[in-house]
Amino acid sequence: MACDIARLYNEENPETNGLYYHNGTYTSENEYCMFEGNQVSSFPSGISTSAENCSTVYSFAGMYYDASVITGGLEQGVIEEVTWNNGTCVTTSGATVYTDMNNNTPVSQESCNGHAAITVDSAVLMINVGSGTMEKVILDSGDNSYRYAGANPNNYVCFGSNEGTCPTENLYRIIGVFDGKVKLIKADYTTSDMLGTDGRDYYGTYSYPTSSYKGSMDTSTIAGYRWNYDTSVSSVGSNNWTTSEFNKINLNTNYWNYLGATWQNLIAETTWHLGGMTSNSNTAKAFYDGERNNAGYGSNSTTYSDEIGLMYPSDYGYAASPDAWVTNLNGYNNSTITSNNWMYMGLFEWTITPISVSSNLVFYVTGSGNLPGSNAHNVYAARPVFYLESNVELNGGSGTLSDPYTLAV
Numbered sequence: 079m080a081c082d083i084a085r086l087y088n089e090e091n092p093e094t095n096g097l098y099y100h101n102g103t104y105t106s107e108n109e110y111c112m113f114e115g116n117q118v119s120s121f122p123s124g125i126s127t128s129a130e131n132c133s134t135v136y137s138f139a140g141m142y143y144d145a146s147v148i149t150g151g152l153e154q155g156v157i158e159e160v161t162w163n164n165g166t167c168v169t170t171s172g173a174t175v176y177t178d179m180n181n182n183t184p185v186s187q188e189s190c191n192g193h194a195a196i197t198v199d200s201a202v203l204m205i206n207v208g209s210g211t212m213e214k215v216i217l218d219s220g221d222n223s224y225r226y227a228g229a230n231p232n233n234y235v236c237f238g239s240n241e242g243t244c245p246t247e248n249l250y251r252i253i254g255v256f257d258g259k260v261k262l263i264k265a266d267y268t269t270s271d272m273l274g275t276d277g278r279d280y281y282g283t284y285s286y287p288t289s290s291y292k293g294s295m296d297t298s299t300i301a302g303y304r305w306n307y308d309t310s311v312s313s314v315g316s317n318n319w320t321t322s323e324f325n326k327i328n329l330n331t332n333y334w335n336y337l338g339a340t341w342q343n344l345i346a347e348t349t350w351h352l353g354g355m356t357s358n359s360n361t362a363k364a365f366y367d368g369e370r371n372n373a374g375y376g377s378n379s380t381t382y383s384d385e386i387g388l389m390y391p392s393d394y395g396y397a398a399s400p401d402a403w404v405t406n407l408n409g410y411n412n413s414t415i416t417s418n419n420w421m422y423m424g425l426f427e428w429t430i431t432p433i434s435v436s437s438n439l440v441f442y443v444t445g446s447g448n449l450p451g452s453n454a455h456n457v458y459a460a461r462p463v464f465y466l467e468s469n470v471e472l473n474g475g476s477g478t479l480s481d482p483y484t485l486a487v
Contacts, residue, residue, distance in 0.1 A: 090266040093165050095477075096231025096420075098400065102220025106404055112136070115209035117404070118142045125215075125404050132210040134195050138203070141359050142210075155196065157205060162190045169195050171204065178204040197288050217403040219366040219392065228399050229418045232477030236459050238440060242421040244482050247272075247292060249312050251420065253393050259346055263389055264461040266293040267425065268379060270301040273460070274332030274432075280322035281457040290424035291333040302457035303328060305428050305440045315454030317440050318332065319352050320380045324460075327387040335460055340487060341386075346465045348386045352380050354434025356449060358449045359366075362395025365407065365431070375437050388430040388446045389421070391449050395463035397421035411448035422447050426458040437464035 098104065111118040118126045118135055119142060126132060131144035136157050147157045158169040167175040167190035178189040186202060194205045206309035219225075226233045233252040236244035249265040267284070274280065284300040293295060305320035305382055307315045334342065353372035357363060360376055369390050374380055395407050398419035405415065416422045426445055433439035439451040442458055452458070466485075475483040 087340050089259070096228040097224050098218070098227055099195050100223045100225055100396075102216060102218060102476075104218035104400065105214045105216050108214070109212040110149055110215045110217075110404065111210045112213050113142045115135065117215060117364075117406075118210055119406060120144055123362075127141045131210050131300050133214055135210045136196075136205045137208065138196055138205045139208060139318060140356050153334050155198075157194050157196050158192055160193055160195045160204070172198075173202050175202045175204060177201050183373045184345055184366060187433045189403045192416075201485060204454065208328065217361075217363060217400060219363060221256065221366070223254050223256045225396050226252055226420065227397055228420060230420055233420070234265065234477055234479050234482035235260075236482045237262060237344075238337055240484075240487065241454050244484075249479070249482060252477075253397070253421075253463070254387070256465070259465040260470065261346075261393075261463065263393075263421070266295055266423065267300045267427070267459040267461055268333070269295075269299050272299060272333055272336050272470070273303065273328040275461065277293075277323035277327035277331070278307050279322065279328060284425065284459050285442050285457065286426050287445060292422070292424045300425070300459050302429075303460055304457055305452075305454040307455045313455075314436040315473065317354075317375060317436065317438055317454050319350070319430060319432070320379050320382050321364070322454075325382075325384070325387075329388075329460075329462055330384045332387055339444050342484065344466050344470050344487070346467045347385050347388070350384070350430060351390070352378065352382055352430070354378075355391075355441070356430040356433065356435050358391075358451070359406045361406055362392045362398075362403050365390070365395060365430035366392035369431055372434060374432050375434050378432065385464055388428055388460060389463050391429050391431050393463075394419070394421050394429065394443060394449065400477050407449040409448065411444065411446035416447040419447070423461075428458050428460050430463075 080180050113135040120126050126144035131146050134145035135144045138253040175185045176183045177183045177193050195202050235250045237250045238249040253261040274390050281302045285304040288297045303324045310481040351369045353369045354374040355368045398415050402415045422472045431441045432449045438454050440454050441449050442452045471486045473484045473486040475481050477483050
């Protein structure tokens with residue numbers, strides 16, 4: 079299919095078909111506040127674009143906030159200015175600051191001066207203060223990939239069937255083209271007939287609210303799976319993908335067999351990146367880098383080789399229109415973003431990426447469209463993801479829902 083890129087991609091006007099080329103040059107037209115190489119967020123999400131706010135940057139636990147977050151009330155997660163007053167470090171609302179970033183108590187005058195404070199589990203902690211710089215932000219992954227983005231690009235593929243009208247269950251969508259290999263995600267969710275009921279990670283029917291669902295399935299047939307219910311790690315599971323039975327049994331055995339030998343031959347074994355992130359307060363670009371370069375929790379492997387996987391948070395982030403790429407993924411629960419993100423399907427579903435500061439937390443897409451963390455024993459829907467072999471070619475179709483691309487088998 080790589081030889082058909084010219085057919086799929088319009089370099090001069092990519093928005094005509096929603097396929098964007100990521101070569102590390104796609105930047106925002108605006109300047110954004112940066113601090114130590116990180117985009118600075120306004121609280122609780124969004125990106126600071128104010129030079130005035132950039133002059134005061136608060137850093138705490140790997141997150142960076144601008145001056146607009148100062149408020150008069152001391153609440154969980156709210157940042158306040160602090161002052162040294164009669165031998166005590168106090169916030170603007172009058173709370174005494176007892177703990178600095180090194181857990182020293184009480185806070186000294188030196189620690190108090192030039193800092194701010196935040197409440198965490200009722201403790202008032204010092205925050206480092208600095209100043210940033212205004213610069214344009216590179217928004218794309220820089221991996222020389224082609225990715226579809228926007229509300230509804232023509233990226234449908236019929237996989238697993240040669241019927242004249244593609245059955246709904248055989249519809250997939252192209253995430254993009256990476257190293258000459260087309261990456262597909264199932265257009266809609268999966269049933270237990272596809273992924274099976276064996277293994278410790280199968281739970282039953284998807285049971286969360288379905289009012290935001292965008293697909294056409296009978297929602298009572300959508301199956302729910304735990305990510306990895308390995309209680310030897312934690313009572314709420316494990317975020318080690320290499321020990322997940324959902325991975326090994328339901329995706330790479332049952333679903334693999336469901337596809338059948340003819341179509342299996344079109345799928346490439348791939349290395350899945352399992353680098354973790356500490357927070358969803360990151361853009362698609364930051365997630366892309368972290369997925370490939372960060373460690374997971376403890377000694378968990380950072381790569382895994384097999385045919386079938388799940389979406390990365392960066393895949394989901396980049397499926398939105400480029401205007402959203404500067405938004406942290408915790409801000410994707412926004413109707414403007416979800417209505418212009420073809421990958422958003424409206425149900426709770428798993429990604430493949432762990433949260434690295436925990437043994438059991440995994441990123442997932444919520445029904446409202448953002449990506450928080452969840453215990454690995456929770457039960458969500460899933461859409462299998464895989465790469466086609468580089469020699470697979472298009473056989474016809476225009477990529478629309480009614481006329482999906484077909485493959486030469």
